[in-house]
Amino acid sequence: xxxxxxxxxxxxxxxxxxxxxxxxxxxxxxxxxxxxxxxxxxxxxxxxxxxxxxxxxxxxxxxxxxxxxxxxxxxxxxxxxxxxxxxxxxxxxxxxxxxxxxxxxxxxxxxxxxxxxxxxxxxxxxxxxxxxxxxxxxx
Amino acid sequence: xxxxxxxxxxxxxxxxxxxxxxxxxxxxxxxxxxxxxxxxxxxxxxxxxxxxxxxxxxxxxxxxxxxxxxxxxxxxxxxxxxxxxxxxxxxxxxxxxxxxxxxxxxxxxxxxxxxxxxxxxxxxxxxxxxxxxxxxxxxxxxxxxxxxxxxxxxxxxxxxxxxxxxxxxxxxxxxxxxxxxxxxxxxxxxxxxxxxxxxxxxxxxxxxxxxxxxxxxxxxxxxxxxxxxxxxxxxxxxxxxxxxxxxxxxxxxxxxxxxxxxxxxxxxxxxxxxxxxxxxxxxxxxxxxxxxxxxxxxxxxxxxxxxxxxxxxxxxxxxxxxxxxxxxxxxxxxxxxxxxxxxxxxxxxxxxxxxxxxxxxxxxxxxxxxxxxxxxxxxxxxxxxxxxxxxxxxxxxxxxxxxxxxxxxxxxxxxxxxxxxxxxxxxxxxxxxxxxxxxxxxxxxxxxxxxxxxxxxxxxxxxxxxxxxxxxxxxxxxxxxxxxxxxxxxxxxxxxxxxxxxxxxxxxxxxxxxxxxxxxxxxxxxxxxxxxxxxxxxxxxxxxxxxxxxxxxxxxxxxxxxxxxxxxxxxx
Numbered sequence: 001x002x003x004x005x006x007x008x009x010x011x012x013x014x015x016x017x018x019x020x021x022x023x024x025x026x027x028x029x030x031x032x033x034x035x036x037x038x039x040x041x042x043x044x045x046x047x048x049x050x051x052x053x054x055x056x057x058x059x060x061x062x063x064x065x066x067x068x069x070x071x072x073x074x075x076x077x078x079x080x081x082x083x084x085x086x087x088x089x090x091x092x093x094x095x096x097x098x099x100x101x102x103x104x105x106x107x108x109x110x111x112x113x114x115x116x117x118x119x120x121x122x123x124x125x126x127x128x129x130x131x132x133x134x135x136x137x138x139x
Numbered sequence: 140x141x142x143x144x145x146x147x148x149x150x151x152x153x154x155x156x157x158x159x160x161x162x163x164x165x166x167x168x169x170x171x172x173x174x175x176x177x178x179x180x181x182x183x184x185x186x187x188x189x190x191x192x193x194x195x196x197x198x199x200x201x202x203x204x205x206x207x208x209x210x211x212x213x214x215x216x217x218x219x220x221x222x223x224x225x226x227x228x229x230x231x232x233x234x235x236x237x238x239x240x241x242x243x244x245x246x247x248x249x250x251x252x253x254x255x256x257x258x259x260x261x262x263x264x265x266x267x268x269x270x271x272x273x274x275x276x277x278x279x280x281x282x283x284x285x286x287x288x289x290x291x292x293x294x295x296x297x298x299x300x301x302x303x304x305x306x307x308x309x310x311x312x313x314x315x316x317x318x319x320x321x322x323x324x325x326x327x328x329x330x331x332x333x334x335x336x337x338x339x340x341x342x343x344x345x346x347x348x349x350x351x352x353x354x355x356x357x358x359x360x361x362x363x364x365x366x367x368x369x370x371x372x373x374x375x376x377x378x379x380x381x382x383x384x385x386x387x388x389x390x391x392x393x394x395x396x397x398x399x400x401x402x403x404x405x406x407x408x409x410x411x412x413x414x415x416x417x418x419x420x421x422x423x424x425x426x427x428x429x430x431x432x433x434x435x436x437x438x439x440x441x442x443x444x445x446x447x448x449x450x451x452x453x454x455x456x457x458x459x460x461x462x463x464x465x466x467x468x469x470x471x472x473x474x475x476x477x478x479x480x481x482x483x484x485x486x487x488x489x490x491x492x493x494x495x496x497x498x499x500x501x502x503x504x505x506x507x508x509x510x511x512x513x514x515x516x517x518x519x520x521x522x523x524x525x526x527x528x529x530x531x532x533x534x535x536x537x538x539x540x541x542x543x544x545x546x547x548x549x550x551x552x553x554x555x556x557x558x559x560x561x562x563x564x565x566x567x568x569x570x571x572x573x574x575x576x577x578x579x580x581x582x583x584x585x586x587x588x589x590x591x592x593x594x595x596x597x598x599x600x601x602x603x604x605x606x607x608x609x610x611x612x613x614x615x616x617x618x619x620x621x622x623x624x625x626x627x628x629x630x631x632x633x634x635x636x637x638x639x640x641x642x643x644x645x646x647x648x649x650x651x652x653x654x655x656x657x658x659x660x661x662x663x664x665x666x667x668x669x670x671x672x673x674x675x676x677x678x679x680x681x682x683x684x685x686x687x688x689x690x691x692x693x694x695x696x697x698x699x700x701x702x703x704x705x706x707x708x709x710x711x
Contacts, residue, residue, distance in 0.1 A: 029612070030463050030535070030542065037614050075628035076402050080543075082458035091345070091403075092458040094267035 010058050017065060018046065023087055027074035140225050141212035148205035148232065155198035163191040163577055170242065186302060188242035192432065195577075196239050196365065199436050202566070203357050203443045204232045206559045211349040213555035214450055224264060228353065231257045235358050239365065244292050244301040247366070251288055251330070254362055255281035258354050262346040273345035276641065280339040284329030284363070287322040294319050307372045320374045323366065324383055331363030331416045333383075334390045338637030340413050344405040348450030351405060356412050356446055357439030364419045364435055371428040384424040388517045391417030393634055395524030399531060399609070400631030404449050404460045407532055411486065412442055414525060421518070422501045430504065433578055434497035440570050441482040441494055444563040447556070448479040452536065455551040456543065462532065466539040471549040476537055478560045483533055485567050487526045487599060493571030498522070502595055503585045523598035530606025539610065 008016075021042055029035045049061055079090030104122070112119050132138045162168070168190040175183045208228060215221050234257060238250030255278065263274035297315050298306055310316050332340040343355050354360075367374065374380055391414050398410035415438050423431035452468060452475070453460055469476035485494035488502075505518050541547060629635065665671060686693055 027463070030539070030610075031613070032540070032542065034612070034614050072624055075400075075624070075631050078402075078463060079459065079461055080464065082460070090458070091269065091460055092265075092267075093269075095265040095270075097266045 010055070010062070013062060014046075017062065017069065018042075020087060021065075021069055023078060024069065024072065024074055026080075027076065027078045140222055141208055144225055144229055145205050145209040145212075148201045148208065152198050152201040152205060155194050155201060158189070159191055159194035159198055160577075162189070162194055167191075184243075185246065186243045187240045188304070189240060192368075193239045195436065195574075197236055199439055200232065200235050200239070200358055203439060203563070204228065204353055206562050207349045207353040207443065207447075210352070210447055210450070210556055210559040211347075213553050214349055214454065215347065224261075224347070227257055227261050227264075228349075231261065231354065231358070235362070238362055242302055242304045244288070244295055244303055248285075248288050248292060251326075251362065251366075252285050254330075254359050255285055258343070258350075258359050261350045261354060262343050264347055264350065265345065270345040273339075273342040276342045277339045280329055280332075280336050283336065284326040287326035287329070291319050291322045291326070294322070303370070303373075311373060316373060317377070320370070320377050321379055323370050324374065324379050327363035327367045327420075328383070328386070329363070330366070331360050331420060332390075332413055333363075333417065333420060334386050334393065335636060335640055337390055337394070337413060337633065338640050341406045341409045341633070342637070344403070344409050348405070348446060348453060351409070352443045352446035352450070355409065356442035360412060360416055361419075361435050361439065364416065364423065364431060367420070367423055368428045368432055371423065375426055380424040384421055384514070387417045387420035387424060388514060388521075389417075390414075391421065391521040392517050392524070393636075395521045395528065396630050397633050398528040399524065400627055402462055404452065404462050404465075404532075404536070405446075406460075407462070407528060408442070408445055408449055411445075411525070411528065412438075414521060415442070415486075418498075418501065418518075418521070421514075422504070425505070425508070425510065427501075427504055429578060430497065430500055433574055434501060436574055437485075437493040437497045437571050440563055441485040441492075441567040444478055444560060444567050445482040445486070447560050447563065448475050448482065451475045451552060451556055451560075452479075455549050459543065462535040464543040465536045466541040467537070468541070468549070469537040472552050474557055475552055475560070478564050479537070480533065481564060482567055483529045485571075487529050487602075488522070488595065489599075491572075493567050493569070493574075496571035496575045499595060500583065503587060503592075504583065506587055506591050506594070507585045519594060519598050522595060523602040526599045526602030527606045527609075530603045531610050534607060534610035 022039055025038045025042065026035055029038060052058060052061070077087065082090035082092040083095070084090065085093050104119075129138070168188070171187040171189075173185045175185055177183075208225060211221075211224065211228075215224060218224065231254065234250045234253030236250075237246055238254065241247045241250060258281070259274050259278040262277050263270050292301060294315055295301055295303060295306075298310065306316070329336045340355060340360065344351055346355070394410040394413035394417065398407050398414065401407050401410060415434070419431045419434050419438070422434070451472060452465065455468070455472065456465060459465075481492065485492040488495045488498035490499075502518060502522065505515060541549075632638070
């Protein structure tokens with residue numbers, strides 16, 4: 001098929017680019033007033049092309065800007081939120097692993113025999129849960 | 140469990156201290172040997188060597204590990220699996236002690252392998268993708284050293300015993316010793332993260348901070364230096380020591396530069412450790428093992444303290460390790476910043492702190508003996524770079540404005556962490572002088588011209604000025620030249636050596652194995668076995684099914700066919 005519908009609109013792509021460019025400026029400069037100075041200049045550069053209406057020109061400008069951002073990216077991006085993933089994500093993402101409850105269903109019967117009361121109660125709880133789900137009490 | 144382990148290790152440290160003082164005062168050295176089994180001419184023995192060096196090193200290891208375990212009681216408070224962590228740390232300490240007291244290559248191998256494997260388990264303690272990758276890098280880099288030790292064991296079998304200390308005098312110029320020395324140096328380089336094996340140390344900062352304080356600053360990485368100090372008598376005239384000098388000086392220089400471009404707090408401290416390891420290896424390869432040992436011990440103290448202070452800061456910043464978001468923290472955590480500043484100044488070699496005694500002695504020995512001009516320049520340049528990144532770190536973390544959020548109220552010191560840090564603070568202040576009185580029974584006689592003597596102060600002042608300038612970049616700064624992407628990415632990513640030693644080495648083979656996998660495993664071997672045979676059997680069974688389902692029709696058809704054949708045969 002020669003025509004493929006875009007998943008993201010042009011304005012979404014520009015906003016994403018703007019956010020990444022701002023983060024790159026935060027990576028290069030540290031003092032708050034210096035960051036703001038460069039961010040205001042960047043915003044001004046984007047505002048110069050605010051009134052462009054031609055989609056082909058839109059795509060050309062975005063491509064040029066993405067290329068410039070790629071060539072000037074910081075080798076060590078900032079990580080403002082240590083436990084998040086993504087462009088602001090950091091070192092502490094996904095540190096705590098939660099083991100799902102269904103793993104206990106795969107225990108060997110001899111292992112389960114060490115904790116008979118617990119597994120008996122667990123089976124009751126599972127039945128109660130299924131009943132509540134079917135009755136619509138839990139969604 | 141934390142308190143029990145702390146008391147046990149502290150008591151062990153005190154025992155080692157008393158024995159160390161007794162042994163060094165009386166010049167004693169004790170060698171235990173137990174014969175486990177003896178059969179015909181083969182015997183397996185277990186030996187332990189206790190001299191002042193092993194007792195002193197055990198004392199320092201047990202002190203740092205006891206303090207780190209005490210610190211982790213508070214730092215790792217929210218961890219569900221703290222018991223597992225403490226057990227891993229105790230196993231690590233046991234492996235290290237086994238390495239220290241071994242005069243025998245087999246028990247060195249046990250300790251050496253144990254260190255590598257347990258450090259892998261500790262690095263992957265936080266089970267996210269970054270930790271897994273870092274752990275794999277750590278384990279595989281250390282594995283190269285393990286393989287080298289194994290090969291040394293094979294070669295030493297030529298002499299009939301694995302007690303290497305007996306062979307130094309007699310077999311020094313032997314060809315086999317030549318090969319052994321090469322492999323020992325490679326093994327020490329992998330453990331102490333020299334070029335080209337230096338990529339694992341900054342990556343291993345994915346481990347929890349107490350692990351970095353114990354393992355990646357004072358014990359694991361110094362195991363390589365310790366091994367070379369033990370083998371020093373053998374290696375001193377070898378050509379490979381000159382190669383080691385070259386590589387260690389480059390390591391020192393490269394990591395000093397990289398630390399200046401790095402923004403992750405723990406990675407800066409890791410690169411600083413790498414720089415000091417390069418310094419230890421280089422002074423060892425110049426023929427001064429006692430000074431290398433001295434610096435190893437003083438460095439362990441203030442580097443462990445530095446990591447613990449970094450841990451408090453990271454806790455306070457809600458797990459953010461980026462120094463671009465830190466600032467002004469000395470107002471909020473005055474005692475931690477006291478410890479941080481003293482350990483940083485000790486690292487720089489400020490007079491009469493512990494680092495001064497070892498570092499200044501090293502620089503004076505380099506200046507006094509006539510070595511290469513490049514050696515001289517790189518030594519002093521690396522010293523200046525140390526002061527540069529230290530002051531840069533202090534400016535970013537302590538002095539500049541806080542950069543994370545508008546409204547903040549920061550405090551995360553508690554008495555457990557502070558008490559553990561104060562023990563190391565006390566040792567960072569005093570261990571330099573204390574060790575210099577014990578280790579050196581007479582001082583080195585060094586005569587230097589006045590300006591050469593003050594060269595350290597000149598480079599330190601220059602480094603501190605540059606560190607101050609770089610961390611105060613405004614809108615119209617001249618030092619923006621250093622921010623150009625190509626230069627900064629080359630210098631901060633350790634001269635792309637981690638990329639060369641990971642992608643560079645494995646990419647071709649992984650690509651080739653993918654081609655083989657697609658074409659053979661998932662291609663031809665599926666056709667000629669597996670799926671192919673299944674398809675053939677299926678088709679045959681479909682074919683035979685026709686006979687089974689159409690029995691009567693086939694019977695009638697064959698009856699008619701035979702009837703026609705017989706008719707043709709008899710009547711035509």
